[in-house]
Amino acid sequence: MTDPRRHLPGVDALLESSSFAEVLGEYPRGRVVAAVRTALDEARGDPGSLPADPDDVADPRGWAARVRTVLVEADRPSLQPALNATGVVLHTNLGRAPLPAAARKAVEAATAGYTNLEFDLQGGGRGSRYDHCADLLAELTGAEAGLVVNNCAAGLLLSLTALARDRATVISRGELVEIGGGFRIPEILERAGTRLREVGSTNRTRPPDYRAALDEDVAVLLKVHRSNFRIRGFTEEAALDDLVVLAAESGLPLLYDLGSGLLDDPDALGLPPEPRPADGIAAGADLVLFSGDKLLGGPQAGLVVGRADLVARLRSDPLCRALRVDKATLAALEATLRLYRDPQTARAGIPVLRMLSTPVEALKARAWTLVERLEGAGASGVRAAPGEGAVGGGTYPEVTLASWTLRLDPEASAGRSADDLARALRTGAPAVVARIDEGEVVLDLRTVPPSQDDDLLTSLLTLLNPEHG
Numbered sequence: 001m002t003d004p005r006r007h008l009p010g011v012d013a014l015l016e017s018s019s020f021a022e023v024l025g026e027y028p029r030g031r032v033v034a035a036v037r038t039a040l041d042e043a044r045g046d047p048g049s050l051p052a053d054p055d056d057v058a059d060p061r062g063w064a065a066r067v068r069t070v071l072v073e074a075d076r077p078s079l080q081p082a083l084n085a086t087g088v089v090l091h092t093n094l095g096r097a098p099l100p101a102a103a104r105k106a107v108e109a110a111t112a113g114y115t116n117l118e119f120d121l122q123g124g125g126r127g128s129r130y131d132h133c134a135d136l137l138a139e140l141t142g143a144e145a146g147l148v149v150n151n152c153a154a155g156l157l158l159s160l161t162a163l164a165r166d167r168a169t170v171i172s173r174g175e176l177v178e179i180g181g182g183f184r185i186p187e188i189l190e191r192a193g194t195r196l197r198e199v200g201s202t203n204r205t206r207p208p209d210y211r212a213a214l215d216e217d218v219a220v221l222l223k224v225h226r227s228n229f230r231i232r233g234f235t236e237e238a239a240l241d242d243l244v245v246l247a248a249e250s251g252l253p254l255l256y257d258l259g260s261g262l263l264d265d266p267d268a269l270g271l272p273p274e275p276r277p278a279d280g281i282a283a284g285a286d287l288v289l290f291s292g293d294k295l296l297g298g299p300q301a302g303l304v305v306g307r308a309d310l311v312a313r314l315r316s317d318p319l320c321r322a323l324r325v326d327k328a329t330l331a332a333l334e335a336t337l338r339l340y341r342d343p344q345t346a347r348a349g350i351p352v353l354r355m356l357s358t359p360v361e362a363l364k365a366r367a368w369t370l371v372e373r374l375e376g377a378g379a380s381g382v383r384a385a386p387g388e389g390a391v392g393g394g395t396y397p398e399v400t401l402a403s404w405t406l407r408l409d410p411e412a413s414a415g416r417s418a419d420d421l422a423r424a425l426r427t428g429a430p431a432v433v434a435r436i437d438e439g440e441v442v443l444d445l446r447t448v449p450p451s452q453d454d455d456l457l458t459s460l461l462t463l464l465n466p467e468h469g
């Protein structure tokens, strides 16, 4: 056998061939040349992959197709839209909360040109970016003041740095938790330069434990909501109310890291009770911290609400500058928060709330319609079945969301495994992220907006019915 690499065409020969006219009309010449080199390198490295008959360099049609693929792949953004068919509403790996339309519009308006980000339009002088959203946050949570930083972890780091650096922070041993991807409360305390004064035990901490730990060195009391797990059995935890009393007696600020930031009524969403920022403020916590992109359903942000004097100390700490958000975040957050002025408007306009409150019957109807359409188009091996999703984002660890799914049976797809099918869905355009369960690919419809059912259908037809498209 002769080495097929000896027959590779030259760059010029390829570019001059008539099959390259089209791609040269579409892409700048320099990019086509670079892509040709890439395709040639690939062919040299992997002779089995030669796109055209290597003996027939006069007919390089396969090369033009390959070069086009190289160009299309290079233009595919690293950060791409994906269809979340996992049924996990706040899927951290898939970007947590999709933004409300009102927020997307606000981002467009705020980023297309200049804004009054740090400019006082009344007086004509300098303004502060920290003023944006502050009044809305106060209005919606009943707090005196509010501050927006990069995320809730940043809010906690900033609060502890500004209020407890070089002094001690009292926290229950039952709350020294890890909250996803490298965010551990004890490590944040260490980074903030505050000494950890742990009290109680993993399963039981009572108000007297806190009281016994208070001395000159203590600067703040910290309570962390165990949002992503539950401990059961022989447990006891000091109620927020008790800590409020202690904080008032000792003159120390009480920080409450809440995480999820639910502003709507959980009951109206069919969810069990969950402490909300307004509850923390009403109970008397001095600062309450929560995320913008968990149950609040807005952009990634850390929201700190509470006493005006403490928020002022956070604002003037040098670390605040390093954790600040940009105009796109502020625009998206303001538009999202505005929707909460009316609960109906919030539930209709905020995708996270809409997905959480979609009745299971609506999902069932969509599942059956999709299966009918798929079968009508010649696809087989797909059926509609009930399923279970989750809230996600480290919230409601014990809640499952009744849902409806499409299940793909790999048996019906010519020897491809469930893994193969799931990978093909992930690498398609748009990317579709599904689950695998008992050897089948499962697509949960709760987290797919109905407006994208057509996209989902197209992806599934491409997968199951290769003649399609």
Ligand SMILES: *Cc1c(COP(=O)(O)O)cnc(C)c1O
Pocket (backbone or CB within 6 Å): 151, 152, 153, 154, 179, 183, 224, 225, 226, 227, 228, 257, 258, 259, 260, 290, 291, 292, 301, 302, 393, 394
């Ligand atoms: C999720 C969570 C955080 C971190 O929030 P990010 O906005 O992701 O930084 C902090 N505290 C609690 C209790 C959380 O649940």
